Amino acid sequence: MEQHRRLDRDLDHLRDRLLLLGGETETALERATFALAERDSETAQAVLAGDDDIDQLEVEIDRLCVDIIALRQPAARDLRFVISVAKIAPILERIADHACNIARAVVDLNDEPQLNVYVDLPRMAEHAALMLHAALDAFTSNDAAAAREVIMRDDEIDETYNRIFNKLIDMMVADSATTRRAARLLFVAKHIERIADYVTDICELTVYMTQAQFIKHSN
Protein backbone atom coordinates (compact mmCIF):
# COMPACT_ATOMS: atom_id res chain seq x y z
CA MET A 1 0.00 0.00 0.00
CA GLU A 2 3.08 2.25 0.20
CA GLN A 3 2.89 2.73 -3.55
CA HIS A 4 -0.75 3.74 -3.17
CA ARG A 5 0.07 6.32 -0.48
CA ARG A 6 2.81 7.81 -2.66
CA LEU A 7 0.40 8.10 -5.57
CA ASP A 8 -2.19 9.78 -3.37
CA ARG A 9 0.43 12.15 -2.03
CA ASP A 10 1.54 13.03 -5.58
CA LEU A 11 -2.03 13.52 -6.74
CA ASP A 12 -2.78 15.78 -3.76
CA HIS A 13 0.31 17.83 -4.50
CA LEU A 14 -0.66 18.09 -8.18
CA ARG A 15 -4.17 19.21 -7.22
CA ASP A 16 -2.71 21.86 -4.88
CA ARG A 17 -0.44 23.25 -7.59
CA LEU A 18 -3.27 23.40 -10.12
CA LEU A 19 -5.51 25.19 -7.63
CA LEU A 20 -2.72 27.65 -6.98
CA LEU A 21 -2.36 28.24 -10.72
CA GLY A 22 -6.14 28.63 -10.94
CA GLY A 23 -6.09 31.17 -8.11
CA GLU A 24 -3.27 33.17 -9.69
CA THR A 25 -5.08 33.17 -13.04
CA GLU A 26 -8.31 34.30 -11.41
CA THR A 27 -6.43 37.12 -9.68
CA ALA A 28 -4.86 38.18 -12.99
CA LEU A 29 -8.23 38.26 -14.71
CA GLU A 30 -9.95 40.09 -11.86
CA ARG A 31 -7.18 42.70 -11.76
CA ALA A 32 -7.32 43.14 -15.54
CA THR A 33 -11.10 43.59 -15.26
CA PHE A 34 -10.69 46.13 -12.45
CA ALA A 35 -8.00 47.97 -14.39
CA LEU A 36 -10.26 48.11 -17.43
CA ALA A 37 -13.28 49.36 -15.49
CA GLU A 38 -11.36 51.90 -13.40
CA ARG A 39 -8.79 52.88 -16.04
CA ASP A 40 -6.14 51.96 -13.49
CA SER A 41 -2.70 51.59 -15.08
CA GLU A 42 -1.01 50.59 -11.82
CA THR A 43 -3.25 47.54 -11.41
CA ALA A 44 -2.72 46.70 -15.08
CA GLN A 45 1.05 46.73 -14.50
CA ALA A 46 0.57 44.36 -11.55
CA VAL A 47 -1.14 41.88 -13.90
CA LEU A 48 1.86 41.99 -16.23
CA ALA A 49 4.30 41.60 -13.35
CA GLY A 50 2.58 38.44 -12.11
CA ASP A 51 2.64 36.58 -15.43
CA ASP A 52 6.10 35.00 -14.97
CA ASP A 53 4.96 33.22 -11.83
CA ILE A 54 1.99 31.79 -13.72
CA ASP A 55 4.26 30.58 -16.53
CA GLN A 56 6.54 28.85 -14.02
CA LEU A 57 3.60 27.16 -12.33
CA GLU A 58 2.45 25.78 -15.67
CA VAL A 59 5.89 24.31 -16.35
CA GLU A 60 6.01 22.81 -12.86
CA ILE A 61 2.59 21.18 -13.33
CA ASP A 62 3.69 19.79 -16.69
CA ARG A 63 6.67 18.12 -15.02
CA LEU A 64 4.56 16.77 -12.16
CA CYS A 65 2.12 15.19 -14.62
CA VAL A 66 4.92 13.53 -16.60
CA ASP A 67 6.53 12.24 -13.39
CA ILE A 68 3.27 10.78 -12.08
CA ILE A 69 2.50 9.04 -15.37
CA ALA A 70 6.04 7.67 -15.67
CA LEU A 71 6.60 6.68 -12.05
CA ARG A 72 3.15 5.90 -10.64
CA GLN A 73 1.29 4.71 -13.75
CA PRO A 74 -2.13 5.94 -12.66
CA ALA A 75 -5.27 4.22 -13.97
CA ALA A 76 -8.97 4.93 -14.21
CA ARG A 77 -10.07 8.05 -12.26
CA ASP A 78 -6.47 8.83 -11.26
CA LEU A 79 -5.39 8.73 -14.90
CA ARG A 80 -8.31 10.92 -15.95
CA PHE A 81 -7.41 13.40 -13.22
CA VAL A 82 -3.76 13.63 -14.29
CA ILE A 83 -4.68 13.96 -17.98
CA SER A 84 -7.24 16.65 -17.15
CA VAL A 85 -4.75 18.61 -15.05
CA ALA A 86 -2.13 18.33 -17.80
CA LYS A 87 -4.62 19.90 -20.21
CA ILE A 88 -6.12 22.49 -17.85
CA ALA A 89 -2.76 23.97 -16.78
CA PRO A 90 -1.87 25.37 -20.24
CA ILE A 91 -5.46 26.60 -20.63
CA LEU A 92 -5.11 28.62 -17.41
CA GLU A 93 -1.77 29.94 -18.58
CA ARG A 94 -3.37 31.12 -21.82
CA ILE A 95 -6.21 32.78 -19.91
CA ALA A 96 -3.56 34.65 -17.93
CA ASP A 97 -1.89 35.66 -21.20
CA HIS A 98 -5.18 37.12 -22.39
CA ALA A 99 -5.49 38.98 -19.07
CA CYS A 100 -2.03 40.43 -19.75
CA ASN A 101 -3.10 41.53 -23.21
CA ILE A 102 -6.12 43.28 -21.70
CA ALA A 103 -3.81 44.94 -19.16
CA ARG A 104 -1.50 46.17 -21.94
CA ALA A 105 -4.50 47.64 -23.77
CA VAL A 106 -5.61 49.38 -20.56
CA VAL A 107 -2.19 51.01 -20.13
CA ASP A 108 -2.25 52.12 -23.75
CA LEU A 109 -5.83 53.43 -23.69
CA ASN A 110 -5.51 55.29 -20.41
CA ASP A 111 -3.53 58.01 -22.18
CA GLU A 112 -6.54 58.82 -24.33
CA PRO A 113 -10.18 59.94 -23.78
CA GLN A 114 -12.62 57.20 -22.84
CA LEU A 115 -15.09 55.68 -25.34
CA ASN A 116 -18.61 54.95 -24.15
CA VAL A 117 -18.48 51.14 -24.63
CA TYR A 118 -16.68 51.14 -21.30
CA VAL A 119 -19.89 50.10 -19.58
CA ASP A 120 -20.33 46.86 -21.53
CA LEU A 121 -16.71 45.74 -21.69
CA PRO A 122 -15.95 45.57 -17.95
CA ARG A 123 -19.29 43.85 -17.43
CA MET A 124 -18.35 41.25 -20.04
CA ALA A 125 -14.93 40.79 -18.39
CA GLU A 126 -16.57 40.41 -15.01
CA HIS A 127 -18.90 37.77 -16.41
CA ALA A 128 -15.91 35.83 -17.81
CA ALA A 129 -14.12 36.07 -14.45
CA LEU A 130 -17.22 34.68 -12.68
CA MET A 131 -17.34 31.85 -15.20
CA LEU A 132 -13.70 31.03 -14.48
CA HIS A 133 -14.36 31.04 -10.75
CA ALA A 134 -17.37 28.73 -11.17
CA ALA A 135 -15.38 26.42 -13.50
CA LEU A 136 -12.57 26.05 -10.96
CA ASP A 137 -15.14 25.39 -8.23
CA ALA A 138 -16.72 22.67 -10.37
CA PHE A 139 -13.29 21.12 -10.96
CA THR A 140 -12.38 21.20 -7.28
CA SER A 141 -15.65 19.63 -6.19
CA ASN A 142 -15.76 17.06 -9.05
CA ASP A 143 -19.12 18.50 -10.02
CA ALA A 144 -19.89 17.67 -13.65
CA ALA A 145 -23.39 19.21 -13.47
CA ALA A 146 -21.96 22.54 -12.33
CA ALA A 147 -19.36 22.37 -15.12
CA ARG A 148 -22.10 21.84 -17.69
CA GLU A 149 -23.99 24.87 -16.33
CA VAL A 150 -20.92 27.07 -16.78
CA ILE A 151 -20.62 25.94 -20.39
CA MET A 152 -24.17 27.19 -21.04
CA ARG A 153 -23.16 30.66 -19.84
CA ASP A 154 -20.75 31.10 -22.75
CA ASP A 155 -23.64 32.04 -25.06
CA GLU A 156 -24.22 35.23 -23.09
CA ILE A 157 -20.57 36.22 -23.55
CA ASP A 158 -20.83 35.59 -27.29
CA GLU A 159 -23.94 37.78 -27.52
CA THR A 160 -22.26 40.60 -25.60
CA TYR A 161 -19.19 40.30 -27.81
CA ASN A 162 -21.28 40.64 -30.97
CA ARG A 163 -23.08 43.67 -29.54
CA ILE A 164 -19.82 45.40 -28.59
CA PHE A 165 -18.25 44.50 -31.92
CA ASN A 166 -21.09 46.13 -33.87
CA LYS A 167 -21.08 49.18 -31.61
CA LEU A 168 -17.35 49.73 -32.08
CA ILE A 169 -17.58 49.30 -35.86
CA ASP A 170 -20.40 51.87 -35.95
CA MET A 171 -18.28 54.18 -33.86
CA MET A 172 -15.34 53.92 -36.24
CA VAL A 173 -17.58 54.53 -39.27
CA ALA A 174 -19.20 57.55 -37.63
CA ASP A 175 -16.00 59.17 -36.33
CA SER A 176 -12.63 58.22 -37.74
CA ALA A 177 -10.92 59.90 -34.77
CA THR A 178 -12.05 56.98 -32.60
CA THR A 179 -10.56 54.30 -34.88
CA ARG A 180 -7.34 53.61 -32.95
CA ARG A 181 -9.07 53.36 -29.58
CA ALA A 182 -12.03 51.40 -30.96
CA ALA A 183 -9.70 48.93 -32.68
CA ARG A 184 -7.82 48.45 -29.41
CA LEU A 185 -11.11 47.80 -27.61
CA LEU A 186 -12.16 45.34 -30.30
CA PHE A 187 -9.13 43.27 -29.36
CA VAL A 188 -9.97 43.59 -25.68
CA ALA A 189 -13.47 42.26 -26.38
CA LYS A 190 -11.98 39.41 -28.38
CA HIS A 191 -9.62 38.52 -25.52
CA ILE A 192 -12.55 38.30 -23.12
CA GLU A 193 -14.53 36.20 -25.57
CA ARG A 194 -11.56 33.79 -25.92
CA ILE A 195 -11.19 33.59 -22.15
CA ALA A 196 -14.79 32.40 -21.88
CA ASP A 197 -14.09 29.80 -24.57
CA TYR A 198 -11.12 28.54 -22.57
CA VAL A 199 -13.29 28.36 -19.48
CA THR A 200 -15.68 26.07 -21.34
CA ASP A 201 -12.67 23.87 -22.23
CA ILE A 202 -11.88 23.56 -18.52
CA CYS A 203 -15.49 22.58 -17.87
CA GLU A 204 -15.41 19.95 -20.62
CA LEU A 205 -12.30 18.46 -19.02
CA THR A 206 -14.06 18.45 -15.65
CA VAL A 207 -16.87 16.42 -17.18
CA TYR A 208 -14.29 14.02 -18.64
CA MET A 209 -12.48 13.75 -15.34
CA THR A 210 -15.59 13.01 -13.30
CA GLN A 211 -17.72 11.06 -15.77
CA ALA A 212 -15.26 9.79 -18.41
CA GLN A 213 -17.35 11.44 -21.11
CA PHE A 214 -15.85 13.36 -24.01
CA ILE A 215 -18.22 16.26 -24.63
CA LYS A 216 -15.76 18.44 -26.53
CA HIS A 217 -17.00 19.22 -30.05
CA SER A 218 -20.36 17.62 -29.26
CA ASN A 219 -23.62 19.46 -29.54
Place this chain on the structure above:
Amino acid sequence: MSTPTQTTAPKPFVPESRGEERDSSTWTEGTGAGTKISIRDMNFFYGRAQALHHISLEIPERMVMAFIGPSGCGKSTFLRTLNRMNDTIPATRVEGSVEIDGQDIYAPGTDVVELRRKVGMVFQKSNPFPKSIFDNVAYGLRINRMASSKIDLSERVEKALTDAALWPEVKDRLKSSALSLSGGQQQRLCIARALAVRPEVVLMDEPASALDPIATQKIEELIVELKKEYTIAIVTHNMQQAARVSDQTAFFWLGKLIEVNDTERMFTNPDEKLTEDYITGRFG
Protein backbone atom coordinates in the same frame (compact mmCIF):
# COMPACT_ATOMS: atom_id res chain seq x y z
CA MET B 1 -13.03 -35.43 -8.10
CA SER B 2 -16.75 -35.79 -8.10
CA THR B 3 -18.93 -35.55 -11.14
CA PRO B 4 -19.89 -31.95 -11.80
CA THR B 5 -23.46 -30.98 -11.21
CA GLN B 6 -25.31 -29.32 -14.04
CA THR B 7 -27.45 -26.50 -12.74
CA THR B 8 -30.87 -26.21 -14.28
CA ALA B 9 -31.23 -22.44 -14.27
CA PRO B 10 -27.88 -20.71 -14.57
CA LYS B 11 -27.86 -17.17 -13.26
CA PRO B 12 -25.06 -15.09 -14.74
CA PHE B 13 -23.32 -13.08 -12.09
CA VAL B 14 -24.16 -9.44 -12.63
CA PRO B 15 -22.28 -7.27 -10.18
CA GLU B 16 -23.88 -4.29 -8.58
CA SER B 17 -23.29 -1.38 -10.90
CA ARG B 18 -22.40 2.18 -10.01
CA GLY B 19 -24.05 3.68 -13.02
CA GLU B 20 -25.60 2.33 -16.19
CA GLU B 21 -26.49 -1.34 -15.99
CA ARG B 22 -24.40 -3.62 -18.17
CA ASP B 23 -25.71 -7.14 -18.45
CA SER B 24 -22.96 -9.74 -18.63
CA SER B 25 -24.46 -10.97 -21.90
CA THR B 26 -23.29 -7.75 -23.53
CA TRP B 27 -19.74 -8.00 -22.32
CA THR B 28 -18.41 -9.51 -25.52
CA GLU B 29 -20.36 -7.21 -27.82
CA GLY B 30 -18.36 -5.28 -30.35
CA THR B 31 -15.48 -7.75 -30.50
CA GLY B 32 -16.67 -9.19 -33.78
CA ALA B 33 -15.63 -12.62 -32.50
CA GLY B 34 -17.67 -15.68 -31.68
CA THR B 35 -17.60 -17.29 -28.28
CA LYS B 36 -14.93 -19.94 -27.80
CA ILE B 37 -15.46 -20.73 -24.13
CA SER B 38 -18.71 -20.28 -22.29
CA ILE B 39 -18.85 -20.61 -18.51
CA ARG B 40 -22.24 -20.70 -16.87
CA ASP B 41 -22.88 -20.31 -13.15
CA MET B 42 -19.75 -22.17 -12.20
CA ASN B 43 -18.90 -22.89 -8.58
CA PHE B 44 -15.66 -24.54 -7.57
CA PHE B 45 -14.85 -26.20 -4.25
CA TYR B 46 -11.68 -27.38 -2.57
CA GLY B 47 -13.32 -29.90 -0.26
CA ARG B 48 -15.93 -27.86 1.61
CA ALA B 49 -14.28 -24.53 0.85
CA GLN B 50 -15.85 -22.72 -2.06
CA ALA B 51 -13.16 -21.00 -4.14
CA LEU B 52 -15.27 -19.72 -7.02
CA HIS B 53 -18.81 -18.38 -6.79
CA HIS B 54 -21.33 -18.37 -9.63
CA ILE B 55 -18.92 -17.47 -12.42
CA SER B 56 -20.55 -16.78 -15.77
CA LEU B 57 -18.32 -15.57 -18.56
CA GLU B 58 -17.89 -15.74 -22.31
CA ILE B 59 -14.37 -15.87 -23.73
CA PRO B 60 -14.33 -14.75 -27.36
CA GLU B 61 -12.48 -16.69 -30.02
CA ARG B 62 -9.02 -15.53 -31.12
CA MET B 63 -8.77 -12.83 -28.55
CA VAL B 64 -6.77 -12.35 -25.39
CA MET B 65 -8.65 -12.24 -22.12
CA ALA B 66 -6.69 -11.28 -19.01
CA PHE B 67 -7.69 -12.31 -15.50
CA ILE B 68 -6.62 -9.91 -12.78
CA GLY B 69 -7.24 -9.70 -9.06
CA PRO B 70 -5.44 -9.89 -5.73
CA SER B 71 -3.64 -13.03 -4.61
CA GLY B 72 -6.04 -15.77 -3.61
CA CYS B 73 -8.98 -14.30 -5.52
CA GLY B 74 -9.42 -17.47 -7.56
CA LYS B 75 -8.15 -16.38 -10.95
CA SER B 76 -5.60 -19.20 -11.29
CA THR B 77 -8.13 -21.70 -9.98
CA PHE B 78 -10.55 -20.43 -12.58
CA LEU B 79 -7.94 -20.71 -15.34
CA ARG B 80 -7.27 -24.33 -14.41
CA THR B 81 -10.95 -25.21 -14.62
CA LEU B 82 -10.81 -24.43 -18.33
CA ASN B 83 -8.79 -27.57 -19.12
CA ARG B 84 -9.62 -29.54 -15.96
CA MET B 85 -6.15 -29.20 -14.50
CA ASN B 86 -7.85 -29.06 -11.11
CA ASP B 87 -8.86 -32.70 -11.59
CA THR B 88 -5.41 -33.63 -10.34
CA ILE B 89 -6.15 -32.05 -6.94
CA PRO B 90 -8.03 -34.38 -4.58
CA ALA B 91 -11.48 -33.47 -3.24
CA THR B 92 -12.16 -30.69 -5.70
CA ARG B 93 -15.62 -30.25 -7.16
CA VAL B 94 -17.12 -28.21 -9.96
CA GLU B 95 -20.72 -27.12 -10.39
CA GLY B 96 -22.20 -25.41 -13.42
CA SER B 97 -20.86 -25.76 -16.93
CA VAL B 98 -17.78 -24.93 -18.96
CA GLU B 99 -18.38 -25.28 -22.68
CA ILE B 100 -15.73 -25.09 -25.35
CA ASP B 101 -17.21 -24.85 -28.84
CA GLY B 102 -20.54 -25.78 -27.27
CA GLN B 103 -19.26 -29.00 -25.66
CA ASP B 104 -19.38 -29.28 -21.88
CA ILE B 105 -15.86 -30.27 -20.86
CA TYR B 106 -17.13 -31.62 -17.54
CA ALA B 107 -19.69 -33.93 -19.18
CA PRO B 108 -19.24 -37.63 -18.40
CA GLY B 109 -17.12 -39.38 -20.99
CA THR B 110 -15.03 -36.30 -21.84
CA ASP B 111 -11.58 -37.29 -23.11
CA VAL B 112 -9.45 -35.21 -20.75
CA VAL B 113 -6.20 -35.94 -22.63
CA GLU B 114 -7.76 -34.66 -25.85
CA LEU B 115 -9.18 -31.67 -23.91
CA ARG B 116 -5.70 -30.73 -22.70
CA ARG B 117 -4.33 -31.06 -26.22
CA LYS B 118 -7.02 -28.68 -27.38
CA VAL B 119 -6.52 -26.36 -24.41
CA GLY B 120 -2.79 -25.97 -23.78
CA MET B 121 -1.25 -24.41 -20.73
CA VAL B 122 1.85 -22.38 -19.92
CA PHE B 123 2.87 -21.98 -16.30
CA GLN B 124 4.50 -19.24 -14.25
CA LYS B 125 7.81 -21.06 -14.02
CA SER B 126 9.17 -22.54 -17.21
CA ASN B 127 9.33 -26.30 -16.88
CA PRO B 128 11.21 -27.77 -19.82
CA PHE B 129 11.97 -31.50 -19.72
CA PRO B 130 15.65 -32.37 -19.21
CA LYS B 131 15.86 -33.24 -22.85
CA SER B 132 17.01 -31.54 -26.03
CA ILE B 133 15.23 -28.50 -27.39
CA PHE B 134 13.90 -30.61 -30.26
CA ASP B 135 12.67 -33.40 -28.02
CA ASN B 136 10.87 -30.97 -25.73
CA VAL B 137 8.75 -29.70 -28.61
CA ALA B 138 8.41 -33.13 -30.21
CA TYR B 139 7.28 -34.76 -26.95
CA GLY B 140 3.57 -34.05 -27.27
CA LEU B 141 3.60 -34.84 -30.98
CA ARG B 142 5.12 -38.25 -30.31
CA ILE B 143 2.83 -39.31 -27.47
CA ASN B 144 -0.21 -38.13 -29.41
CA ARG B 145 1.13 -39.81 -32.58
CA MET B 146 0.53 -36.61 -34.46
CA ALA B 147 3.47 -36.83 -36.88
CA SER B 148 3.27 -39.15 -39.89
CA SER B 149 7.02 -39.27 -40.50
CA LYS B 150 10.33 -37.91 -39.24
CA ILE B 151 10.13 -35.13 -41.81
CA ASP B 152 6.61 -34.29 -40.68
CA LEU B 153 7.79 -34.29 -37.06
CA SER B 154 10.68 -31.92 -37.90
CA GLU B 155 8.37 -29.60 -39.81
CA ARG B 156 5.88 -29.47 -36.93
CA VAL B 157 8.66 -28.76 -34.44
CA GLU B 158 9.98 -25.96 -36.64
CA LYS B 159 6.48 -24.50 -37.02
CA ALA B 160 5.91 -24.54 -33.26
CA LEU B 161 9.29 -22.94 -32.54
CA THR B 162 8.62 -20.33 -35.23
CA ASP B 163 5.18 -19.57 -33.80
CA ALA B 164 6.79 -19.18 -30.38
CA ALA B 165 9.31 -16.70 -31.87
CA LEU B 166 12.19 -18.95 -30.82
CA TRP B 167 13.26 -20.62 -34.08
CA PRO B 168 15.92 -18.07 -35.13
CA GLU B 169 17.60 -18.41 -31.74
CA VAL B 170 17.68 -22.24 -31.55
CA LYS B 171 17.63 -23.55 -35.11
CA ASP B 172 21.36 -24.29 -35.01
CA ARG B 173 21.31 -26.07 -31.68
CA LEU B 174 18.19 -28.15 -31.61
CA LYS B 175 20.05 -31.03 -29.98
CA SER B 176 21.31 -28.89 -27.10
CA SER B 177 19.72 -29.35 -23.72
CA ALA B 178 16.65 -27.20 -23.15
CA LEU B 179 18.11 -26.37 -19.76
CA SER B 180 20.95 -24.48 -21.47
CA LEU B 181 18.49 -21.82 -22.65
CA SER B 182 17.92 -18.55 -20.80
CA GLY B 183 14.80 -18.16 -18.63
CA GLY B 184 12.95 -16.23 -21.32
CA GLN B 185 13.93 -18.74 -24.00
CA GLN B 186 12.85 -21.63 -21.76
CA GLN B 187 9.45 -20.01 -21.32
CA ARG B 188 9.08 -19.57 -25.08
CA LEU B 189 10.14 -23.20 -25.49
CA CYS B 190 7.32 -24.20 -23.17
CA ILE B 191 4.97 -22.13 -25.29
CA ALA B 192 6.33 -23.88 -28.41
CA ARG B 193 5.74 -27.23 -26.69
CA ALA B 194 2.15 -26.22 -25.99
CA LEU B 195 1.65 -24.99 -29.57
CA ALA B 196 3.16 -28.09 -31.20
CA VAL B 197 0.07 -30.20 -30.60
CA ARG B 198 -2.06 -27.57 -32.38
CA PRO B 199 -4.25 -26.39 -29.48
CA GLU B 200 -7.13 -24.00 -30.03
CA VAL B 201 -6.88 -22.32 -26.65
CA VAL B 202 -3.74 -21.40 -24.73
CA LEU B 203 -4.01 -20.77 -20.99
CA MET B 204 -1.17 -18.78 -19.45
CA ASP B 205 -0.67 -18.52 -15.70
CA GLU B 206 1.58 -15.52 -15.06
CA PRO B 207 3.83 -16.53 -17.96
CA ALA B 208 6.25 -13.62 -17.60
CA SER B 209 6.33 -13.04 -13.85
CA ALA B 210 9.76 -14.63 -13.48
CA LEU B 211 11.31 -12.93 -16.49
CA ASP B 212 13.31 -9.74 -16.98
CA PRO B 213 11.72 -6.81 -18.87
CA ILE B 214 13.23 -7.74 -22.25
CA ALA B 215 12.15 -11.38 -22.02
CA THR B 216 8.75 -10.17 -20.78
CA GLN B 217 8.41 -7.92 -23.79
CA LYS B 218 9.11 -10.85 -26.12
CA ILE B 219 6.45 -12.96 -24.41
CA GLU B 220 3.97 -10.09 -24.64
CA GLU B 221 4.69 -9.54 -28.32
CA LEU B 222 4.27 -13.27 -28.81
CA ILE B 223 0.88 -13.25 -27.07
CA VAL B 224 -0.37 -10.48 -29.36
CA GLU B 225 0.90 -12.45 -32.37
CA LEU B 226 -0.59 -15.76 -31.20
CA LYS B 227 -4.14 -14.43 -30.91
CA LYS B 228 -4.36 -14.46 -34.71
CA GLU B 229 -4.63 -18.25 -34.44
CA TYR B 230 -5.43 -19.03 -30.83
CA THR B 231 -7.81 -18.01 -28.09
CA ILE B 232 -5.71 -16.93 -25.13
CA ALA B 233 -6.57 -16.60 -21.46
CA ILE B 234 -3.86 -15.14 -19.25
CA VAL B 235 -3.60 -14.68 -15.51
CA THR B 236 -1.37 -11.80 -14.57
CA HIS B 237 -0.53 -9.75 -11.51
CA ASN B 238 0.97 -7.09 -13.74
CA MET B 239 -1.85 -4.75 -14.65
CA GLN B 240 0.25 -2.93 -17.22
CA GLN B 241 0.77 -6.28 -18.87
CA ALA B 242 -2.97 -6.94 -18.89
CA ALA B 243 -3.47 -3.49 -20.42
CA ARG B 244 -0.81 -4.10 -23.06
CA VAL B 245 -1.74 -7.57 -24.29
CA SER B 246 -5.41 -8.22 -23.68
CA ASP B 247 -8.58 -7.30 -25.54
CA GLN B 248 -10.79 -7.96 -22.55
CA THR B 249 -10.07 -8.08 -18.84
CA ALA B 250 -11.90 -9.92 -16.08
CA PHE B 251 -11.50 -8.84 -12.47
CA PHE B 252 -11.86 -11.45 -9.73
CA TRP B 253 -12.23 -10.73 -6.03
CA LEU B 254 -12.78 -13.24 -3.24
CA GLY B 255 -13.73 -15.93 -5.73
CA LYS B 256 -16.28 -13.76 -7.48
CA LEU B 257 -16.18 -12.31 -10.94
CA ILE B 258 -16.70 -8.62 -10.30
CA GLU B 259 -16.40 -7.21 -13.79
CA VAL B 260 -15.56 -8.16 -17.35
CA ASN B 261 -14.97 -5.34 -19.74
CA ASP B 262 -13.05 -4.23 -22.79
CA THR B 263 -9.52 -3.70 -21.53
CA GLU B 264 -9.44 -0.07 -22.63
CA ARG B 265 -12.56 0.70 -20.65
CA MET B 266 -11.42 -1.38 -17.69
CA PHE B 267 -8.30 0.76 -17.27
CA THR B 268 -9.84 4.14 -17.99
CA ASN B 269 -13.39 3.93 -16.71
CA PRO B 270 -14.38 0.61 -15.13
CA ASP B 271 -18.05 0.06 -14.35
CA GLU B 272 -17.53 -1.23 -10.83
CA LYS B 273 -16.16 0.78 -7.93
CA LEU B 274 -14.43 -2.33 -6.60
CA THR B 275 -12.58 -2.73 -9.90
CA GLU B 276 -11.56 0.91 -9.86
CA ASP B 277 -10.31 0.64 -6.29
CA TYR B 278 -8.21 -2.37 -7.27
CA ILE B 279 -6.63 -0.99 -10.42
CA THR B 280 -5.92 2.36 -8.79
CA GLY B 281 -4.20 0.58 -5.88
CA ARG B 282 -6.75 1.52 -3.23
CA PHE B 283 -7.46 -1.92 -1.92
CA GLY B 284 -7.23 -2.69 1.76
